[in-house]
Amino acid sequence: MTTVVFTEKNKAAAQISNILAGGSARRTIVAGVPVYEFQRNGVPWKIMGLAGHIMGYDYPEEFNNWRDVDPALLLDTEPVKQITKAQFGNAILKLSQDADLLVLACDFDREGENIGFEAKSIAEKVSKSTVKRARFSSLSKSEIEKAFTDLVEPDENMAMSAEARQILDLKMGAAFTRFVTLSVRERARTKGVLSVGPCQTPTCGFVYERELAIRKFDSKDFWKIEGFFIGKGTDFAGAHRGGHIYEKEKADAIFSKIKGCKTALVSKKTVKEMKTNAPFPLNTNEFLKRSSKFLGVSPEKALEVAEQLYLSGFTSYPRTETNKYADDMDFKKILKGFTRGDYQDFALLLLSQSTITPRNGKKDGHDHPPIHPIKAGSRAEIEKAVKMPHAWDIYDLIVRHFIANLLPEAVFEKTRFELTVGDELFDSTGSIQKSAGWLAVYPFEKPKDKLLPDLEELDVIDVKKINNVKSQTMPPKKLTEAELLTLMDKHGIGTKATAPSHIETNKKRGYFETKGKTIAIMDTGFTLMDALHSSVPILVKPDIRARIESLIQEVEDGTKKFPQALEEGTALIKEMYSQLLKNRDVMVSQIAGTITDEAVAADKKNHVGTCPECGRMLRMVITDKGRFVGCTGYPQCKNTYPLPKAGALNVQRSRKCKKDGIAVIKVGNKYFWSVGIGPCFSCELEKECFPPEVIGPCPSCDGQMFLIATKDSRFLGCTKRCGHTQSVPKKGRLTVTDKVCEGCGWHFIRVKEQGKDAKEYCANRKCEAAAAARKDAIRKAREK
DNA sequence: GCAAGGTC
Known part of the structure; x- marks a missing residue:
């Protein structure tokens, strides 16, 4: 006569056996899975926790090859249910063999019913005993006792709905x-x-x-009239009652009427007390939102941390829909843990009260209580137990939220002045926190006080300035x-x-x-x-x-x-x-286009630019037959441009073609090519785009010497073609520097040969200073 | 290799 019980998770199995056995349950392991055993009313009981779903659907093996199977065929094929967690399947078989009663005791929801049926379907392979359902909405002693006394029939419809x-x-x-x-x-x-x-x-x-x-979003212009006032020596601002004014003439008319006004009348004053309630207790959704909003922690990470905090015993079960506390929740027991440390003032205050009334929401998922602290922990203790970023921040949020739920409302005093300037009305509002209430423990949502001077109705105050401000409606913000x-x-x-x-x-x-x-x-x-x-x-x-x-x-x-x-x-x-x-x-074509564009843009080497025909991406296409620039919109967009036949190609992102070429490409080390135009040297704007690299004044005429680089040689020539030339070193990378020779006014050149130190010097053969420096260098070398 | 739902 054995009763076997399946719960949704090990934690529930442990708690339920603790309640039903009055603390005498023995923990054993069956096929690697914890099982709690005890005697109840003279009958042996065994309770095992599953791990959520232990079975899952998938398509049969022969449908696994994506290429061979038409996806449409999947819609006419029924997926097959299999055990996905073998050890649980084996444990169920072992336990069920000698069971006389099977009880499904998973969470009271659709998935819970279904998980129970997974266990049932496995157990029924070896057992013909009765299967019952224990239904409970919380793991409290009274509910559990009741659920296991009044067992009901398993709800097949509920389970099958999850199956569907x-x-x-x-x-x-x-x-x-x-x-x-x-x-x-x-x-x-x-x-x-x-x-x-x-x-x-x-x-x-x-x-x-x-x-x-x-x-x-189409942005619209509007005008708003702002007033700046001085009352009893204090500056404060007010807004014209017209708010956003969309017609310029209307705003101008109001503004010109009152811009000269020097005084304003306090035509009305209202003081109201306003109360702000604490937020509802934390269910999972609210917890995730607040972790993201206040701490910048992603929902995924926040849930992971909460899971670990729960497993370490610091906070309650993190997956719950419920945002109201049960009537028998023992707040004082939890608060006693917090009478030392960061939250002691609040804990002591609450413990001194005869009753504690929580702020409650209206959602009851009949699952778990709102997320709340179970045990007090210092920062060091939390960080030791949960080695994840933000562990303390999240624990701190949960504790503060919990205490906030128990503290009284926050009280503000809101003051509003109606100010009359000329015959136009302005409004100015301010608020002062009268009593912090729950906000004292909840720094995440602290509103700032906005003070107004202590004025009375019919006071006349100074107008400092009136502004007519042009503004624009703003598009919605990103989610x-x-x-x-x-x-x-x-x-x-x-x-x-x-x-x-x-x-x-x-x-x-x-x-x-x-x-x-x-x-x-x-x-x-x-x-x-x-x-x-x-x-x-x-x-x-x-x-x-x-x-x-x-x-x-x-x-x-x-x-x-x-x-x-x-x-x-x-x-x-x-x-x-x-x-x-x-x-x-x-x-x-839409999706492939975007993906191709993204890939092309990421491929810096071949990405040329935007296609002027269709707005998509242009890239260099290199095939066996040749090379050209083509559009990712092909075949819809057939825009192409030729490229030079030989030479390495490098897109020059800093250069722009002045003749409306698409992009400038450097061909080898020889010349430039403007995509869509052709070689730059055949373009009349060549000298404008590629001014000669001038080194200094020509020693024979009033021209300038510049660097001429051809396919196989380089030398200096005169811009006036006077015939004066001069050689430069043939080896190494040659650059013209900014440094100017004091003797002749030529720019120093820099020569860097591979494996050698770079040399910088004046290359002018006619420069006396340079000649002296050369001699000096030779003498020094000889001395060595 | 596909989903979403449990839970570790």
């Missing part, structure tokens, strides 16, 4: 990802995978929509990670545990990147969203997730059978797939 989600998500993800990746690969050399999925794609969609709004999390939460994209991973997937794919706390879409992400949006709009929006969600909700409610939901869901995906297929060519 898994299959539909995989079908859609696999088919679309393969289709997009392979199609684009025909035209662009892409290294990675271009993935599409019911959560990751709408997540990127939010970033895309914001980017569109920014790009489409922050915190805002993205809000949007995902609001539209049901991902869950408390997966939202960070969807953001991470998009970063990994090169769809967007984070710069500090804001998110910037990348070209690949933008064009992919653009392409998907134009052929299957629903895919880029939260609607796709919502459609699947409503289907599986019907399965859970029992109003639709599982096979029916699967069929309808598959039909929906097929419909989207066929729309995408119809627009394949446009999509491919």
Whole structure:
């Protein structure tokens, strides 16, 4: 007569056995998995924690080759469920063999029900015993006792709804990802995978929509009239009640009426007390948003740190939807740990109260309490236990948020003056914090006091200045990670545990990147969203997730059978797939183009510039037959330019062709070539673009000596072609320096031969100073 | 090599 219980995770197994056994549970290991054993009502009990899902769907082996399988075929193929965590499968088999009762005790939600059914399906291979369900919303003693006394039937509909989600998500993800990746690969050399999925794609969609709004934004001019006043010796500002005025004439008219006014009348004064409540207790989403906003820690990292803090016993379970504390939460017990250290003042204050009333939200996911500290830890203790960046910052945020939830509201005094200047009205507001309340422990959200002078109604004050300021409406700002999390939460994209991973997937794919706390879409992400949006709009929006969600909700409610939901869901995906297929060519050229452009721009050596015909990228194309400059828009854009047949080519990014050439290329060490124009030496603007490298005055006429370099020799010649020439060293790299010879006015030349020190000197054979220096050098060499 | 969902 053995009862075997499966929980969602080891931690829950340990806690539940502790409650049911009254502390007498014995921890053993079965097939490498911890199991808690004890006697209850004379019956042996064994409780094992799973590790979330221990099974998963995948396509059969023969569908693994992307090249050989038409992605559309995946939509007509049923993926297969397999055990993904073998040791758990084995442990379940061993435990179930001699069980008389199996109890599924995973979390009380859809996935929890499904995880329980995974264990059930494995256990039923070796056991025919009854399977029951224990349902509880928290791991409190009373709930657990009750749940295991009043066992219920497992909810197959609920479990199957999660099953439908898994299959539909995989079908859609696999088919679309393969289709997009392979199609684009025909035209662009892409290294990675271009993935599409019911959560990751709408997540990127939010970033895309914001980017569109920014790009489409049309800025408008407006004027605002500002007043600067002095009251009782204090300077303060006010704004004209007209606010943003979009007609210049209107603003000018008001301004010219009052610009000469020297005094203002305090025509009205209102003082109001304003109270600000502490934020709701931290559920996962709120925690991730605040970690990003206040600490600049990405959702992914924040969740990792919280997981470690939880495993080290410092904070509670980090994945929860609940933002209200249970009625029996023992705040004082936790606060007692904080009576020493950073938070002692607040802890002592709260402990001195007879009752503690927390600030509570309204969400109850029936899962875990809000994220809160379990145990006090110093910075050193936290950093020793959790060796990750920001471990202390995140613990500190959790503790401060927890204490803030228990402290009273903050009170402000808001003062507003209505000021009359001429017959125009201005407003000025200020606020003073009267009582800090929860803000005392929560430095992340401290509003600044804005002081106003102590004026009364009908006081007359000085006007210092009136300004009529021209301004412009600003485009929307880029999304922050915190805002993205809000949007995902609001539209049901991902869950408390997966939202960070969807953001991470998009970063990994090169769809967007984070710069500090804001998110910037990348070209690949933008064009992919653009392409998907134009052929299957629903895919880029939260609607796709919502459609699947409503289907599986019907399965859970029992109003639709599982096979029916699967069929309808598959039909929906097929419909989207066929729309995408119809627009394949446009999509491919858009995405492939962007990816090629990105690659070309990154390939500094061959990237030439922007195509004047189509705006895409120009690059050097080198084939067996020859070389030319071509456009990445090929074959739509057939713009090309010839290149010289021989010589190494180097794009000169600092040079610009004055005759509207696309770019200037250096050919070997010989001459320059302007793309679209031809060799620079045949251009009448050559001397303007490449002025001779003048060294100094010609010793025979009033011309200038300059460096002439030909294919196989170099020498100095006169700009007036007077016939005077002079040789220069044949070996080494020769440059004309800025240093000027005092004797003759020639620039020093610098000669650097490989493996030798560079020499700098005056090369003028007629220069006496140079001759003396040469003699001196020879004498010194002889002496040695 | 594809998704999203659990959890370590």
